[in-house]
Amino acid sequence: MLKTETIKNKFGNSKELLKIENFGITFDTAEGQLTALEEIDLSVFDHETLGIIGESGSGKTTLATAIMGLIPENARVTGDIKFNDSVLINEDGFGKNYRKLKKKTRKMLDIKLQEIRWRDISMIFQGSMNAFNPSYTIEKQIGEVFRIHTNLRDDQIHKKCIETIEFAGLNPQVLSAFPHELSGGMKQRAVIAMALALSPKLVIADEPTTGLDVITQAKIISELKKLKQTALNSMIVISHDVGVVSQLADTVMVLYAGKIMEIGPTWDVYERSLNPYTMALLNSYPSIEAAKTYISGIPGSLPDPLSAKTGCYFAPRCKFADQTCLSQIPKLREISPGRYSRCHYAEKFLNKDTYKDEKKESTHGTDYNPNAEPVLKVEE
Incomplete structure (x- = not known):
């Protein structure tokens, strides 16, 4: 199981609270089978906070709702989700197409999941107005x-x-x-x-600061930090904002097109990414440490979830991609202790000098003078 030994070393002999093995979800649609998640393997331990980052459409919320057992009727599941050593979701229940299960079987599944929701696992849903x-x-x-x-x-x-x-x-x-x-x-x-x-033993916070002003975001992050220290056993924080996750998570997992691209200790991943997608994601956010920095976006778009794929899912958008990347799907591998990456050339990124952050100086604001009189000044 991914990162198990690393987390045990960090949190002592912590109990494995949540265990997900080879988990995937596809949806039956009028256009065909839509793949939302593939080959998800992870563990969450007592007192651990896992952060999940990735752009919109990468599968973050789908994974969160699956853990809660909120799986649509047109979904098919592979693999297992276990909570406290008890099977929560597996393909025996949902892999056979939930809609086609006998009514009695469906009711038993629903009762089992309802007993766990809120009592053992709860969720801070995205968009507070929609939650009430x-x-x-x-x-x-x-x-x-x-x-x-x-x-x-x-x-x-x-x-x-x-x-x-x-x-x-x-x-x-x-x-x-x-x-x-x-x-x-x-x-x-x-x-x-x-x-x-x-x-509850596990709380899932899905985009807890989205749609809020900066001051309110800071207050919510402060509240979550307090909860992490005083009330919670474990937490999963999901966000497209890498800054939010950096403040809360012990471990970070990077999702792209339904696949794990990288996983490891948060600050280690942020300081030394071992996957081109993680690098591109981090470089698309502004830094307060660098003046006049060009913010680079990620060219292209996510692959079509309805289409069959060859090669690395990120290859069409990756500046490091070659023919191997375009033709062979990489596996998620342990590159260094506790660090996993889905990239054919991840070992090259262990040495930070092999890739320089290609942040360019902005052509705007070249006449900026920090000692000049302010244009706008707000006091008290």
Whole structure:
């Protein structure tokens, strides 16, 4: 299993909380079979935070919802997802096409997954407004989690709701409000509160800062850091923003077109990428350390998930690609202890001098003078 020994060394004899083996998802569509995820192998241990990064359409949210057991009826699954040594998802249940399972079998699967959701695994869904029913108050929706999974009385549930919302940094008065009456940041904190209501062993945060202003983003990241230190056993943080993941994750996994491209300790991956896609992804974000830096995008687009592929999925967009890359699919290999990369030439990138970051100086702002009078000045 990928990165197992590395994480054990880092977290002591930590228990393997989540284990995913050779996992894949395809969807039956009118145009044919659409491949969303392939050959996903990973482990998440107690007290570990795993970050998952990649551009939109890479399969991040599909993986998150699969872990929660929220798999559409037109999906086919290969491989296994295990939680606490118990099989959560496998091809025996979903690989035979969920729609065609007998009603009794489907009901048993649904009951099993419902027992685990929120109690053992919870999720901070992308887009806080969509996570709430606009017709009900915040308390009714957080309280529903306790009603389904506990035997608490109504007065006890009310007390639990207050404790939960206060832990997320909100005033208990928020409980009587409807979702549309809260700001974006308050809604996001309320979603976090609901995800933590039953003290789950694993929390999945899917794009927790998307759509929020910079100040609110900083507050949400601060809240997640606090939760990581005080409340959570394990967390998976999913984001297209590499900066968010760098602040929260112990380990980072890079997804591209449904495949793992690279995995390893977060700061090691950020400092010394062993995969051209990771390099391109990191270079597409601005750096506060380099002045007048040209921000390079990634040319091209993701491959068509409906089409058969030959060679490395990233090869058509990769500046290092050659004929081998275009004709042979690379395997995910351990390049150095704890560092895995899906690239034929990953070993070359171990020496940072073999690839220089091709960041160019911007042609704009050449007359900038840091000692000049400011054009705009805001005080107090």
